[in-house]
Amino acid sequence: QKEVEQDPGPLSVPEGAIVSLNCTYSNSAFQYFMWYRQYSRKGPELLMYTYSSGNKEDGRFTAQVDKSSKYISLFIRDSQPSDSATYLCAMTVMDSSYKLIFGSGTRLLVRP
């Protein structure tokens, strides 16, 4: 079993829809949780970064962490065609290497 599981999709939604992207994990030592967006043939870019449980909002994006369920989510409100990309979750324990463990990514397509 992988440490971090993520549905590969693709997830296809109409423009303006609310999108929910999710990851589950098995290592209870993970403390920091991140979401990356990767456009086709580009490097991943950091979208959101959260510590511990709770919600964090940034514009149309909300990251949610539920450590008791080992479950994290990224919500995108008023989705746009420009949001079409692969979304990767990542997480890490608090040690000096700051190594990240990534999910395999969910492909999102927002239809105009």
Place this chain on the structure above:
Amino acid sequence: NAGVTQTPKFQVLKTGQSMTLQCAQDMNHNSMYWYRQDPGMGLRLIYYSASEGTTDKGEVPNGYNVSRLNKREFSLRLESAAPSQTSVYFCASSGGYGPTGQFFGPGTRLTVL
């Protein structure tokens, strides 16, 4: 401020050939990382350097070597390329004061025939 840069962008090798992938960052970050990305596998860590002068193996180090040349530069070497090393390679860096996330370069697309 270019962030993380990688060279080359594309490379085709024959089995058994060697090559070095170059990575440089201008953000004064302490830590640098090499990943490979394959379809359905996500990003897998090959090697990392938590600080200048140190390197450690990641999840998939076999067939690779690394050099942390200085604080800015971290290179990845394939001594004898194999078709299984066909992949997209990403370099990343992160600041040294808490896990603030990693910042990625544009990638190198490598094909080994």
